Every structure is written in C-alpha cells, then in structure tokens.
Amino acid sequence: MSIGRENNKIIAWSAVIIWMAMIFFLSHQPATSSGQLSASITNFLIQTITAIFPFEIESTSFHFFIRKGAHFFAYFVLGVLVIHALKNKYIYLAIVICVMYAISDEVHQLFITGRSGEVRDVLIDSIGATIGITVYYLMCKLLRRKWARS
Numbered sequence: 001m002s003i004g005r006e007n008n009k010i011i012a013w014s015a016v017i018i019w020m021a022m023i024f025f026l027s028h029q030p031a032t033s034s035g036q037l038s039a040s041i042t043n044f045l046i047q048t049i050t051a052i053f054p055f056e057i058e059s060t061s062f063h064f065f066i067r068k069g070a071h072f073f074a075y076f077v078l079g080v081l082v083i084h085a086l087k088n089k090y091i092y093l094a095i096v097i098c099v100m101y102a103i104s105d106e107v108h109q110l111f112i113t114g115r116s117g118e119v120r121d122v123l124i125d126s127i128g129a130t131i132g133i134t135v136y137y138l139m140c141k142l143l144r145r146k147w148a149r150s
Contacts, residue, residue, distance in 0.1 A: 012085035019081055020101060023074055027105050031114025042066045071121055072128035075102060079132030088140045091133060098129030 026034070042063040049057060075098060083094040102125035106117035 009085070012081070016078070016081045016085050019074075019078055023078070023101075023105060024108070026074075027109050027115075028112060030112060034115070038063065038067050038070070068121075068124055071124045075125040075128035076132035079129035080136045082129075083133045083136050088137060091137060094133050095126075095130055098133070099126045102126055102129070 029037070042059065045066065046057050046059060046062060078101065079094065079098050082097050083091065086094050099122070102122045105125070106119075106122050108117075109115040110117045
C-alpha cells in the first residue's frame with residue numbers, strides 16, 4: 001500500500017470519528033441547552049421563511065420537524081462518511097456501524113439531564129444513514145459507468 005493511500009484512509013476515518021464526536025457533543029448537552037439551540041434555529045428559519053412567503057408556520061410542529069430533520073441529516077452525513085471510509089465496499093457493515101452508533105447515542109442520552117433515549121430517533125438516524133450510504137453508493141456507481149464510457 002502506498003503512502004498516499006494510507007493517508008487517504010487515515011483522513012477518511014478521521015472524518016468519521018470527528019463527525020461521531022460532533023454527534024456525541026450535541027447529544028451530551030442537557031435538554032435545556034439542546035432545546036434552546038434547536039429553538040433558536042427554528043425561530044430563525046420561521047422568520048426567514050415568513051419574510052419570503054406570506055403564510056404562517058405553526059412553530060411547535062416546525063420545531064419538531066427541525067429536531068428530527070437534524071437527526072436525519074447528521075446520520076445521512078455519517079453514512080456517507082462511513083461508506084467512503086470503507087471505500088464504497090461493505091454496504092451492510094456501513095449500515096451496521098451507523099445503526100450501532102445511533103443506538104449507543106440514544107443510550108448515552110439516558111444519562112444526560114432532561115434527555116431520553118428514543119427508539120423513534122434510532123429509526124430516523126438509521127434511515128438517514130441508510131439513505132446517505134445508498135446515495136453515495138449509487139453516485140459512485142454512476143460516476144464509474146460514466147468514466148468507463150469516456
């Protein structure tokens with residue numbers, strides 16, 4: 001194995017670990033801090049959307065959507081990073097890594113003040129990761145086909 005490939009592997013797995021650490025950091029916040037962060041994001045988005053489009057947004061439902069969307073997005077990115085680190089092989093292993101991390105993240109939240117572990121969140125995280133992995137895999141396959149024709 002060449003030095004360049006070894007560096008790419010280290011960079012790819014470092015990105016996975018950094019992203020997992022970011023998820024852990026956000027999950028480690030007490031409920032009040034986490035709620036304030038998502039509420040401020042929700043309020044900003046509501047103000048931005050209503051400034052552009054003349055309709056009212058129900059903030060409680062929208063806040064729930066933002067929180068669950070954040071779960072989906074975080075694990076979509078994790079899925080992409082993991083399948084990339086696995087060199088677009090071992091799709092099922094990538095899914096297992098992401099699902100196990102989602103489970104561990106929810107268990108971790110059981111020990112944080114005001115937080116809870118939710119099966120629903122594990123499902124949202126798992127779906128996000130699986131879609132991220134699938135999109136990455138299909139994009140790579142499409143690009144390989146395109147390059148093979150060139």
